[in-house]
Amino acid sequence: MGRKVLVLNSDYSALSICSVPKAFLLVYLSKAELVAESEALFLRTVDKEFPMPTVIRLHRYVHLPYKGVMLTRQNIFRRDGHQCQYCGTTEDLTLDHVIPKSRGGKTNWDNLLTACKRCNSRKGDFTPEEANLKMRHKPFKPSFIVFLRDFSGVIDDSWMPFLTTKRERIYD
Structure with a gap:
């Protein structure tokens, strides 16, 4: 079960990504609510069937002092x-x-x-121009939302409404 779930803060802003078991536990313990679920996949026990979460929202707001992408x-x-x-x-x-x-x-x-x-x-100890090397892309600092959306691997379509920046929503 390598699927991932998008975790939203109580204000619907993207907070993190977690595993399906962790997301299910948060929903089951009433610490989060199910926002979107898989239409084709389910979590099954011996006598029950639960929807597989793809997006959950925490009931309590989590304040993050730094919401950026770590330089690693x-x-x-x-x-x-x-x-x-x-x-x-x-x-x-x-x-x-x-x-x-x-x-x-x-x-x-x-x-x-x-x-x-x-x-x-x-x-070596030269700039790309001096070494006659051309960069394919100029280095940049990705925003937290862009990093989650574009660089975290395979994402579910149900995540996209929560992983667009305000500017992208205005111009769509």
Whole structure:
């Protein structure tokens, strides 16, 4: 049961993703309500059948002081699609500072990208332009909603109304 469930705060803002058993337990213990369920899949016990949750909403508001995406190696790999941003390979991946640290480059979302060891060695202590390497995508810091929607793996269609930014809703 590798399916995931979108967890919403009491104000319907996206909070996190959890496993189906955890979501079912929250609903069963009346700590959350079922917002969307799978039409084809069910949770079965010996004598009962329950809808499989895809989206739940917590009854109590959870205040998160920081609602951003942590800067980690795996999150940068996810953002970059587990591909070298210079040649496109998926082998021997590592992180590269676009502006080298020795030249004052920072360790942040806008200066880190995924690179294979070969391209990273070729680039060395140069900028991509100096090493004659072209970046496939410019590094960026994803918002929490965009990260959940675009980089967390397979998502359920029922999540989409809760994973759009206000700007996207206005222009749709």
